[in-house]
Amino acid sequence: MLSTIEKIPGAEPLENPEQRTLIDQILEENKGIPGSTMVVLNSLQEAIGYISPAMQVYVARKLDEPISRIHGVVSFYSFFTTTPRGKHTIKFCIGTACYVGGIGQIIEKAKQVLGIEPGETTEDGLITLELCRCVGACSQAPVIVVDDEVMGRTKPNRFPKVIQDIKAQEE
Ligand code: FES
Numbered sequence: 001m002l003s004t005i006e007k008i009p010g011a012e013p014l015e016n017p018e019q020r021t022l023i024d025q026i027l028e029e030n031k032g033i034p035g036s037t038m039v040v041l042n043s044l045q046e047a048i049g050y051i052s053p054a055m056q057v058y059v060a061r062k063l064d065e066p067i068s069r070i071h072g073v074v075s076f077y078s079f080f081t082t083t084p085r086g087k088h089t090i091k092f093c094i095g096t097a098c099y100v101g102g103i104g105q106i107i108e109k110a111k112q113v114l115g116i117e118p119g120e121t122t123e124d125g126l127i128t129l130e131l132c133r134c135v136g137a138c139s140q141a142p143v144i145v146v147d148d149e150v151m152g153r154t155k156p157n158r159f160p161k162v163i164q165d166i167k168a169q170e171e
Pocket residue numbers: 093094095096097098099133134135136137138139141143
């Protein structure tokens with residue numbers, strides 16, 4: 001009989017021998033340590049770049065935790081992703097000041113320009129859109145963060161330029 005993992009499509013990290021070794025190593029190092037779930041998930045996010053649904057099932061089984069708990073943690077914290085991130089990340093601050101300052105319109109513009117939703121990556125793997133909490137630059141709301149660069153007082157009509165600049169870096 002197939003295991004749960006083998007029945008899940010797209011479980012690339014678990015099917016890749018090198019990544020599988022890394023995953024098992026991280027789980028082995030934290031086995032039996034109470035409260036190690038966050039440490040394991042953080043290490044997996046860092047080592048693999050994302051935590052696929054199949055990895056969540058695998059971690060739950062290995063740590064003897066309910067899958068709902070692992071899934072709950074992964075979905076709650078924005079630094080965990082369930083698919084690989086693109087080469088560049090654009091984060092939209094949805095803290096109060098940015099929300100009031102109109103981040104919603106910039107998100108709409110981004111969705112329109114790139115054809116993806118926050119949490120998704122463009123098909124060419126270049127850009128991932130994400131939402132984030134306050135980044136401490138409230139006086140410059142609304143704020144986006146392009147890779148590590150904080151950009152304040154953004155406007156929807158400036159968003160296409162942000163994309164152009166990212167693409168220019170790749171040329
Ligand atoms: S609310 Fe966006 S930077 Fe603080």
